[in-house]
Amino acid sequence: MKVSKEIRKNAVDYSMNAITDICTNIGPRESGMPKEREAQEWIKNQIDTNGWADESAIEDFKVSRHALVGFTKIIGVFLIIGALLQLLTLVGNPALTLAVRIISLVLAVLSIVIVVLEFLFYVPFIDKFLPETTSCNVYAKYKPTGDVKRRIIINGHTDSAYEWTLMKIRQEVMVGVLAVDLLCALASIVIFSINIAKGVTPLWSVIFAACTVVAYIGLFFVCNFKVLSPGANDNLTGVFVAVSALKCLKESGIRYENTEVCALLTGSEEAGLRGATAFTKRHKGENKDVETYIIAFDTMRDYDYMTIYHRDMTGMVKNSPEVVALLDEACNDPDVNHPLPHGVVPFGASDAAAFSRGGFKAAAVAGQNPKYAPYYHNRRDTPDQMIPETFALGLDIALAAIEAFDRDQK
Incomplete structure (x- = not known):
């Protein structure tokens, strides 16, 4: 049994209005803060x-x-201190010079370690040193008529991002600033190491270190x-694809025999996929008892x-080929008839990466221009920027994937 076009259209209209209500009456939803919880409860x-x-x-x-994006300010402090300390080598005190060389090197290496762990691998490395709050996920289940033998989870994250100031100008500006800072930090590590090994600090290396301060300010x-x-758009549209999928099934009177359909609305995705990671820990083993697929819509x-993103976390995590194949099948469904290309998340990560890394079969679907999205992570991501046609396509894919998942079981 299919969900009718009328029910789908009503779900799209409902979602556009609900998103507008949340943005208007609740507002931005900082990870782990009261507004995020208020939206989740609503x-x-x-x-x-x-x-x-x-x-x-x-x-x-x-x-x-503050851990994920806050690391830029932390390493900015470390790198600037390490660079300015190089000026003390001009004093000529051997003990002071040696101490400065070592401290500057340690600060530069620590900065690179933080970048790799927090941003490339989304490991909560500095989290323990920062204040904690309580965030939350919402997990809703639409049960089958019989025993649960398979489970499909549609996911979206409810929290919203801090404004990325440089990204608001152009994505290339932010990437450029980070790339220059990374190169400066790596070059500094090499130079500081050579200076320690040789026991000298050439004047040119001090000048270089001082010049890097200008670059580090961008952090x-x-x-x-x-x-x-x-x-x-980022990401109440994904949230309401999940909610609307349940809405459409219920209003259509569709209930599968052995397939459980769930909506998982994660919190704190923008803080480093923390909600998705918490879900994998809390529900560890459930995917082994019941075959479980997760599709993250963003x-x-x-x-x-x-x-369809088959690789995630800046290409570092491979998503599930089985879920990717299911999404291909859904996109080729006659009610969708819109095959999607496969891609690699080029910068950052989606919740699918955390699910995949946590042992669940997952993949992501996203509709964002990877080169330039003027609304991305800034104050322009308002309800009037939504495109109902794109949301409708996402919902159609979710519903077709759910139907195919149940059908393939038989």
Whole structure:
């Protein structure tokens, strides 16, 4: 049994209005802060009140909300201190010079370690040193008529991002600043190491270190903790693909025999995929008892750039080939008839990466121009920037994937 076009259209209209209501009445949803929880509770209430799921729960977890993007300011301090300390080598005191060389090298190496662990691998390395708050996921289940033999989870994240100041100008500006700073830090490590080995600090290396300070200042403008994105596209569109999938099944009277359909609305994705990671830990082993697929929907906005992501976390994590194949099947469904290209998340990560790394079979679908999205992670991501046609395509893919997942089981 298919979901009718009328029910799908009503779901799209409902979602556009719900997203507008959240952005207007609740506002931006900082990871692990009251507005994020308020939005999660509001959406859960919508699910419960309308009977779109048989059960739903809020699952709490701890988060250090400034760790992921806040590392840029931390390493900015480390790198600037290390560079300026090089000026003390001009004093001519041997003991002081040796200490400065070692401290500068340690600070530069530590900065690179933080970048690699926090950003490339999303490991909570500095989180333990920062203040913690409580974030939450919403997990809603639409049960089958019989025993649960397979489970498909549609995912979106509810929190919104801090404004990425440089990204607001152009993505290339932010990438360029980070690339220059990374090269300066790596060059400094090489130079400081050579100076320690040779026991000398040439004047040119001191001048170089002093010049890098100018580049490192850019790290303090990567993000602005005082301004948050409204997060209409990123990622309330993904959230309401998940919610609307349950809505459509319920209103169509569709209930599968052995396939459980779930909506997972994660918190603190923008803080480093912390909600998705918390889910994999809390529900560890459940994917072994019941075959479980997770599809993460993120930013249903740029129609021509809708993509299935088979690699994630800047290409460092491989998503599930089985889930990718399911999405291909869904896109070729007659009701969708819109094959999507496969891609690699080029910069950052989606929740699918955390699910995959946590042992779940997962993949992501996103609709965002990877080269330039003027609304991305800034104050322009407002409801008027949404494109219902793209959201509708995302919902169609989700519904077709759910149907194919149940059909393939038989």
